[in-house]
Structures are given as C-alpha cells and as structure tokens.
Amino acid sequence: MQIGVIHYTNIHISDSSTMLKGRLQFHQELLHFDLLDSDTLTEDEIRTHHGRILQSIQKEDYLLPIHSGIDLTHFFMLEYQLPITLHDTGSLYLPLHKKGNALYDQTKEIASPFCMDQTTSTSEATVHAIQCFFFSHASTTHTYSELLEAAGTMFTHVHGGTFKIELL
Structure with a gap:
C-alpha cells in the first residue's frame, strides 16, 4: 500500500462555507443512491x-459538517473513494514513517486505513496539518x-x- 502525505503550512481552518456544506451533502445523497443500486460493500471495505x-x-x-478542514477531507474521501485522514502537526512528533499500512510519528500510530488517532485531530486553531491518503488499488x-x-x-x-506532497 502506498501512502501519500500532503504537508500544509500556514492554513486557516474555519466553519465550512455554505457551498462546501452543500457540495458535501449533495455528494452524499448521490452516493447514497449509487450504493443502493450496487451490491453490498465487501467485508474488507x-x-x-x-x-x-x-x-x-x-x-x-x-x-454532518464539523469544520472546513474535516469537511473537505470527507469530500475528498467520497470523491476519490479512498481512506483519507487529516492531522494537526502540532500534535505530532516528527518525522513520520510508514510501517506496513500505517503511518507513525515518533511515539505512536497516527493513521491507517482502519483507524485515526483522535489526539491529532484538527480544529479551527490548526495552522499546520498533514493529510494522509491510503492508496490500496493499483495505479502509478x-x-x-x-x-x-x-x-x-x-x-x-x-x-x-x-x-508539499510526499509518497511513502
């Protein structure tokens, strides 16, 4: 599994705009009907x-909307059909490293396709963050x-x- 990391600096997270909230809701409604028409999700999914x-x-x-950082991350997850997480780098002990299908800082696992460390969650006070993309399907x-x-x-x-982006 390839893990893509986007490092963000000097960002400003706030309440989501009406447009972002609307797009996230609309995308979920469309996806709901697609999921109804398709077979059940697999156990691995x-x-x-x-x-x-x-x-x-x-x-x-x-x-439900949380804040612009999480809401846009949820939108990316639905759009790209990938597990994606967002973390406040102020809560991390850098550098990061990959072990198996998980991403670790110097003290603990912070993200994998199966879980996310809640102690590294973003908030409206977050200024620097990382976004982790877990690529499971074959691609280049x-x-x-x-x-x-x-x-x-x-x-x-x-x-x-x-x-800046990084592939691990």
Missing part, C-alpha cells in the same frame, strides 16, 4: 474507516502524485497556506 462512512451513507446516516506513482497535487491545490484554495 467495511473494515476501513472509509468503508464505514460509505456504509453509513448507504443507510442515509450522512456526515504518477497518478498518485497528480491526485495529491489536485487535492493540495483545492485544500489551499479554501484554507490558504502552502503545501
């Missing part, structure tokens, strides 16, 4: 936090880089700041 979100959407238990590094660049560009368009 349900084990991931992304799969559990899809299972909730299938039951019309939609994600070039495609991963393009997806990370597109996500980073959209995230900084909403939150300001700068970003």
